[in-house]
Amino acid sequence: MAKRYLILEDGSAYPGEGFGAGATTSGEVIFNLNLLGYQETITDQIYHNQIIVFAQPAIGNVGINHDSYESILPTAKGMVVRDLTNISTNRLSKLSLDEFLRQHNIPGISGIDTRHLIRKLRTAGPIKGSIVDVADAHAFDQLNATVLTNRQVDQVATPKPYPNPDTGKNVVVIDFGLKHGILRQLSERRCNVTVLPWTASAQDVLNLDPDGVLLSTGPGSPLDLGAGVLDMIREVQAEIPLFAIGLGHELFALANGAELTALPVEYHGSSHPIRRIITNDVIYATQGQGYAVTAKSIDRDRLITTYVDLINGTVQGLRHRDFPAFSVQFFADGAPGPHESRDLFDEFMEAMTSREG
Amino acid sequence: MPKVVVDAMAMQRALTRITYEIIERNKGVDDLVILGIKTRGVYLAQRIASRLQQLENVTVPVGALDVTPYRDDIDHDSQAAEPEVSAADIDFSVAGKKVILVDDVLYTGRTIRAAMSAIMALGRPKSINLAVLVDRGHRELPIRADFVGKNIPSSQREKIKVSVTEIDDRDAVEIIKASANQAN
Numbered sequence: 001m002a003k004r005y006l007i008l009e010d011g012s013a014y015p016g017e018g019f020g021a022g023a024t025t026s027g028e029v030i031f032n033l034n035l036l037g038y039q040e041t042i043t044d045q046i047y048h049n050q051i052i053v054f055a056q057p058a059i060g061n062v063g064i065n066h067d068s069y070e071s072i073l074p075t076a077k078g079m080v081v082r083d084l085t086n087i088s089t090n091r092l093s094k095l096s097l098d099e100f101l102r103q104h105n106i107p108g109i110s111g112i113d114t115r116h117l118i119r120k121l122r123t124a125g126p127i128k129g130s131i132v133d134v135a136d137a138h139a140f141d142q143l144n145a146t147v148l149t150n151r152q153v154d155q156v157a158t159p160k161p162y163p164n165p166d167t168g169k170n171v172v173v174i175d176f177g178l179k180h181g182i183l184r185q186l187s188e189r190r191c192n193v194t195v196l197p198w199t200a201s202a203q204d205v206l207n208l209d210p211d212g213v214l215l216s217t218g219p220g221s222p223l224d225l226g227a228g229v230l231d232m233i234r235e236v237q238a239e240i241p242l243f244a245i246g247l248g249h250e251l252f253a254l255a256n257g258a259e260l261t262a263l264p265v266e267y268h269g270s271s272h273p274i275r276r277i278i279t280n281d282v283i284y285a286t287q288g289q290g291y292a293v294t295a296k297s298i299d300r301d302r303l304i305t306t307y308v309d310l311i312n313g314t315v316q317g318l319r320h321r322d323f324p325a326f327s328v329q330f331f332a333d334g335a336p337g338p339h340e341s342r343d344l345f346d347e348f349m350e351a352m353t354s355r356e357g
Numbered sequence: 358m359p360k361v362v363v364d365a366m367a368m369q370r371a372l373t374r375i376t377y378e379i380i381e382r383n384k385g386v387d388d389l390v391i392l393g394i395k396t397r398g399v400y401l402a403q404r405i406a407s408r409l410q411q412l413e414n415v416t417v418p419v420g421a422l423d424v425t426p427y428r429d430d431i432d433h434d435s436q437a438a439e440p441e442v443s444a445a446d447i448d449f450s451v452a453g454k455k456v457i458l459v460d461d462v463l464y465t466g467r468t469i470r471a472a473m474s475a476i477m478a479l480g481r482p483k484s485i486n487l488a489v490l491v492d493r494g495h496r497e498l499p500i501r502a503d504f505v506g507k508n509i510p511s512s513q514r515e516k517i518k519v520s521v522t523e524i525d526d527r528d529a530v531e532i533i534k535a536s537a538n539q540a541n
Binding site for chain 2: 277278279280304306319321322323324326343346347350351354
């Protein structure tokens with residue numbers, strides 16, 4: 001394997017071994033603390049245009065299997081790992097990680113001191129990086145001149161509606177770059193799903209006469225999506241049960257008067273205890289966020305805080321006071337990660353059923 | 358064979374949803390009081406109150422209504438007397454309050470009617486809402502729950518058994534099918 005480099009905006013270069021595609025890419029460098037689920041992570045569209053550093057030191061040891069895709073075409077910009085394990089004994093594995101990355105033109109780099117790198121990233125704030133063949137002045141010039149798009153949702157969300165038919169409740173999913181885990185959980189509950197582009201109006205949604213609406217996860221900043229989507233949310237939440245996850249949660253908060261704060265460093269992991277306020281117990285879930293709802297900005301007459309992260313104190317869940325509309329920051333589909341918050345989908349089902357009564 | 362139709366997680370979820378629905382319907386928790394019908398309704402009422410306490414940091418008064426044993430294992434059409442409900446244990450006023458009446462199973466509606474009479478005898482509440490964990494159908498009076506944990510359409514020959522951890526070994530709702538030799 002070829003010698004390659006991870007270079008950062010701050011001028012540092014980390015030599016390592018290339019794997020996957022030989023492409024030169026640039027993106028925001030973030031780190032993921034999950035012990036499991038690199039396939040779900042690399043295929044999750046929230047990592048659009050990002051280079052992911054894995055804290056888990058051995059990556060590749062379960063190959064790539066058909067059950068763990070979170071999107072069909074991954075758009076992450078690279079994988080940074082300490083050890084690449086290219087032998088898999090997982091019986092479901094159909095591809096090695098190396099082959100998979102080659103097919104999708106995503107470069108990887110191994111042999112990196114990821115502990116040192118993550119320490120730096122924890123304090124560096126948002127930082128750009130590239131995976132390159134030669135770490136010369138030209139490469140740094142190229143990197144510094146790179147402007148990353150803020151149109152991530154447009155890049156990864158569906159431009160056209162599509163159905164995912166079944167025989168149960170009619171659910172409209174608004175796609176901001178959804179992960180398949182959401183559709184999987186709805187399928188398990190027999191929902192007849194229509195996925196709409198994020199630009200859909202409230203009228204587009206209500207024309208389908210859904211029993212419930214789900215706002216999906218997605219990449220980037222919710223502040224870049226404009227006011228139209230917030231109007232849609234306000235109109236829809238007053239009519240039908242609504243469940244929002246990740247980016248959808250942030251938009252739900254904005255639509256109801258709350259504000260967002262950019263976290264000093266993005267958090268991607270599943271090790272934070274999250275307090276479920278109503279029952280005063282703790283759950284764990286996979287989290288991935290660059291923004292958090294500002295607790296002080298929450299209008300108590302409109303929203304109730306339902307979940308809170310016990311490590312960094314961030315708001316992890318909200319519920320509307322007047323409507324059956326609720327949201328969580330963390331990924332309730334549990335792909336990858338703990339499954340214990342999957343019953344939020346049951347809560348959504350029951351909110352839809354209860355309304356018929 | 359008993360069949361579990363609501364497990365512990367589903368029961369917790371149902372109570373959580375009912376709590377949120379109570380907040381939605383009443384636009385908050387001002388003037389709310391919760392009255393549980395003994396025995397299991399009281400525990401459910403306490404669980405709803407503790408959820409409201411967690412969310413809103415407000416202590417909602419909880420009272421217990423005592424109902425004379427009302428047996429649904431005997432043929433109620435021919436011989437059961439009307440249930441009687443006593444509100445002797447309630448040490449706060451219900452006058453002008455929004456009462457949430459809580460019971461485990463809603464069946465004929467006769468217990469609820471008696472409970473409403475008992476509450477009315479205490480004072481004139483602003484409103485009475487009914488929350489039940491299970492609605493099994495077969496109403497004999499024009500009564501309907503405002504908050505339902507789960508609708509379980511059942512045969513009159515089946516029994517619905519609600520267990521709560523406070524006094525039973527677990528949280529569960531089970532359907533017990535009448536065996537053949539009990540059939541009338």
